[in-house]
Amino acid sequence: MRPRRRPAAGDPAVTAEELAALHGRCFTTPRPWDAAAFAGFLADPLAFVLVEGDAGFILGRAVAGEAELLTLAVAPEARRRGLGRRLVARFLYQARLRRAGTAFLEVAADNPAAIALYAKAGFAESGRRRGYYRTPDGARVDALVMARAVAAA
Numbered sequence: 289m290r291p292r293r294r295p296a297a298g299d300p301a302v303t304a305e306e307l308a309a310l311h312g313r314c315f316t317t318p319r320p321w322d323a324a325a326f327a328g329f330l331a332d333p334l335a336f337v338l339v340e341g342d343a344g345f346i347l348g349r350a351v352a353g354e355a356e357l358l359t360l361a362v363a364p365e366a367r368r369r370g371l372g373r374r375l376v377a378r379f380l381y382q383a384r385l386r387r388a389g390t391a392f393l394e395v396a397a398d399n400p401a402a403i404a405l406y407a408k409a410g411f412a413e414s415g416r417r418r419g420y421y422r423t424p425d426g427a428r429v430d431a432l433v434m435a436r437a438v439a440a441a
Contacts, residue, residue: 314361346375355383357393392435
């Protein structure tokens with residue numbers, strides 16, 4: 289059975305397989321998230337996915353007053369067109385609706401485009417996880433933890 293979910297008003301239902309396929313095109317980590325991982329998130333009542341057609345999606349979770357941006361995937365051919373910015377704005381709106389006071393995320397320290405995107409959205413570095421990510425060649429890359437306040441809706 290392929291779980292479908294419409295977690296945010298106006299977003300089309302999406303399958304775990306569709307999310308995994310796009311995620312695999314967007315990330316070069318040794319193990320992009322697979323369909324089973326996405327199926328788990330789609331089944332989680334605290335998680336939400338916001339979809340922009342076949343071009344991208346953002347996956348988040350809100351619990352105990354915090355919203356976590358779990359992953360943002362924008363197809364390579366759709367980058368640098370404002371889609372990531374729109375998805376982050378929609379994530380923050382959903383965080384407000386879910387009464388989160390803080391939003392946070394992790395981003396690879398060697399991804400300046402993503403770091404700049406999140407900084408423009410008001411996120412600031414709040415911590416660092418040394419060697420958190422592994423590149424395809426086995427090198428370790430730090431994860432920056434970034435956070436920001438979420439304004440009341």
